[in-house]
Amino acid sequence: MLPSKRLLAVATLVTVAGTAQAADEVVVYSSRIDELIKPVFDAYTAKTGVPVKFITDKEAPLIARLKAEGANTPADMLITVDAGNLWQAEREGVLKPIKSAVIETNIPPQYRSSTGSWTGLSLRARTIFYSTERVEPSELSTYEALADANWEGRLCLRTSKKVYNQSLTATLIETHGAEKTEQILQGWVNNLATDVFADDIAVLQAIDAGQCDVGITNTYYYGRLHKAQPDLQVKPFWPNQNDRGVHVNLAGAGITKNAPHPEAALKLLEWMTGDEAQALFAGINQEYPANPKIQPSAEVQSWGTFKADAIPVEVAGKRQAEAIMLMDRAGWN
Numbered sequence: 001m002l003p004s005k006r007l008l009a010v011a012t013l014v015t016v017a018g019t020a021q022a023a024d025e026v027v028v029y030s031s032r033i034d035e036l037i038k039p040v041f042d043a044y045t046a047k048t049g050v051p052v053k054f055i056t057d058k059e060a061p062l063i064a065r066l067k068a069e070g071a072n073t074p075a076d077m078l079i080t081v082d083a084g085n086l087w088q089a090e091r092e093g094v095l096k097p098i099k100s101a102v103i104e105t106n107i108p109p110q111y112r113s114s115t116g117s118w119t120g121l122s123l124r125a126r127t128i129f130y131s132t133e134r135v136e137p138s139e140l141s142t143y144e145a146l147a148d149a150n151w152e153g154r155l156c157l158r159t160s161k162k163v164y165n166q167s168l169t170a171t172l173i174e175t176h177g178a179e180k181t182e183q184i185l186q187g188w189v190n191n192l193a194t195d196v197f198a199d200d201i202a203v204l205q206a207i208d209a210g211q212c213d214v215g216i217t218n219t220y221y222y223g224r225l226h227k228a229q230p231d232l233q234v235k236p237f238w239p240n241q242n243d244r245g246v247h248v249n250l251a252g253a254g255i256t257k258n259a260p261h262p263e264a265a266l267k268l269l270e271w272m273t274g275d276e277a278q279a280l281f282a283g284i285n286q287e288y289p290a291n292p293k294i295q296p297s298a299e300v301q302s303w304g305t306f307k308a309d310a311i312p313v314e315v316a317g318k319r320q321a322e323a324i325m326l327m328d329r330a331g332w333n
């Protein structure tokens with residue numbers, strides 16, 4: 001009698017566990033591509049048995065899709081890059097504010113939404129890069145100083161249509177006000193060596209090729225290019241170390257307003273802010289872990305340390321419209 005009873009108990013447990021697992025899947029909409037998120041989800045599934053399903057697309061269609069699906073959305077979580085985009089998602093009402101002691105412990109407040117609607121997961125500095133052949137680091141100081149006349153015809157920038165530049169400009173407005181920011185932007189535009197570029201990698205390649213001497217890009221693009229091209233004659237410079245610090249933005253996530261599995265999604269999000277996921281998430285793309293207890297990759301560490309701007313990154317969203325207007329007025333294409 002006893003052995004078969006035990007067998008029945010085991011069978012019942014398996015069934016219950018199987019049911020719980022199906023109910024606990026998490027569905028993610030992500031503007032980050034497959035190769036940047038799948039290893040993290042695979043590690044979570046291996047650890048917990050909870051399946052994570054995801055689709056990837058650009059942030060605008062994903063937010064539009066969440067709005068259109070409303071209460072019928074299958075999505076529990078939205079992952080995207082730049083506080084400007086996360087702030088937009090929050091404003092469009094597709095995210096659910098959450099309160100989590102785990103996330104509050106793991107992620108510094110300037111890298112989270114003040115309403116709890118999203119949290120940063122990995123960080124990237126948008127900093128100055130210079131030609132090691134034509135620029136001495138001692139010639140560099142601040143973002144603002146790139147507007148000075150000695151950089152005339154030497155600066156490369158990416159298009160103002162990219163949210164990364166809009167967010168950087170938003171922090172300039174927060175620091176200096178609109179009038180001074182417009183002057184700085186005009187100085188940058190006057191100093192351009194050539195038309196603006198469609199992406200950050202092209203800016204770095206232009207510096208390497210001698211088309212310009214300095215530029216502003218995100219650090220992970222340098223990480224990628226430097227890995228493929230170790231002899232790159234370009235290095236990062238950390239500006240504004242005597243005042244507010246380097247502009248740091250993030251990739252992050254929030255739980256959707258109509259998440260079918262909100263508890264399971266929160267558990268995944270909390271896990272993503274912890275040790276194992278942070279090292280994975282940041283390391284895959286040469287980013288900085290948003291959890292300051294975790295070390296970045298060896299490549300990222302080789303760039304040295306810097307003081308980061310402590311302005312809450314949600315300013316990027318709040319001042320986005322103003323930033324776009326000023327960039328336009330300054331003639332930044």
Ligand code: FE
Nearest residue numbers: 081200218221
């Ligand atoms: Fe990017």
